[in-house]
Amino acid sequence: MNGDNHLFVWTADEIARGEIPAEHARELTEVLRWSQDFLVSPHPDLGRGGPVCPYTQPSLRRDLFYIAVPRDPRADLSKTVARLRSWHERLSTGLDEEERELLAVLIVLPGLDYTDSTELDLLQRKAKDDFVANGLMIGQFHPVCDEPGLWNPSFRPLRAPVPLLAVRRMLVFDLLFLVGDLGHADSYLRRFAPAIPARVRHQLVTRLVSTDSREALSA
Incomplete structure (x- = not known):
C-alpha cells in the first residue's frame, strides 16, 4: 500500500x-x-x-x-x-x-x-x-x-x-473526447502537434469545437 x-x-x-x-x-x-x-x-x-x-x-x-x-x-x-x-x-x-x-x-x-x-x-x-x-x-x-x-x-x-x-x-487517440472544449482541444494540439504555429493551431481548435465537429471527425 x-x-x-x-x-x-x-x-x-x-x-x-x-x-x-x-x-x-x-x-x-x-x-x-x-x-x-x-x-x-x-x-x-x-x-x-x-x-x-x-x-x-x-x-x-x-x-x-x-x-x-x-x-x-x-x-x-x-x-x-x-x-x-x-x-x-x-x-x-x-x-x-x-x-x-x-x-x-x-x-x-x-x-x-x-x-x-x-x-x-x-x-x-x-x-x-x-x-x-x-x-x-x-x-x-x-x-x-x-x-x-x-x-x-x-x-x-x-x-x-x-x-x-x-x-x-x-493519448493521441483521445481527441474525440476533447473536441467540445476550446482549452482541452488546445492542450491536446500543444501536446501532440507542437510544431503547428500558434495562429494555425487556434484556427484548428476553433473548428474542432464547432457544433458539427464530432460528426466531421467521425465521418
Whole structure:
C-alpha cells in the first residue's frame, strides 16, 4: 500500500490478495471485479470491436492499475481529487513510455450518492481543466452515469458499481473526447502537434469545437 495525508493507494494485485483493510474491502473488491470483467470484455452494444476499455487488461497484466480511497471521507473531495495528479506523476517515475501510457489510478468515492451522479460529475468537471492541461485524462464512473458511448449513443460505458474517478495519461487517440472544449482541444494540439504555429493551431481548435465537429471527425 502507498499513501499520503489525502489518499490510501493499492495495486490491483494487493486488492486481489486481500491486503486491504476490512472497512474498504467491499468497495475495492467490487471495483476490481468490475474492472476485470466489464472493462476488459467486448460488449454487444459498444458499437465497435474489442474490449470496453482497451487499456485495462494490459494495465492489470503489468501491475500498473491502482485503486485509491480518501483517507478522510469528510475532507474536501476537490482537494483529494487534485492529489490524484501528483500520485499519477509519482507512480510514473521510473516507468518507460509504454508503461506510462498504461498507468491508471482510480479513486473510489463510496461516500457519494449512488442514485444521483451530480456531485461526482461536478468534481470531474472542476478537475478536468487542470488534468488535461497537464496531459492527463480524468473520467467519471457512476452507477447511474448517463454519459453516452462514443460509438453508440445508446450505450452507457461509464456505469460502475461504485462512484469513482479514473486517471490515465492523455493519448493521441483521445481527441474525440476533447473536441467540445476550446482549452482541452488546445492542450491536446500543444501536446501532440507542437510544431503547428500558434495562429494555425487556434484556427484548428476553433473548428474542432464547432457544433458539427464530432460528426466531421467521425465521418
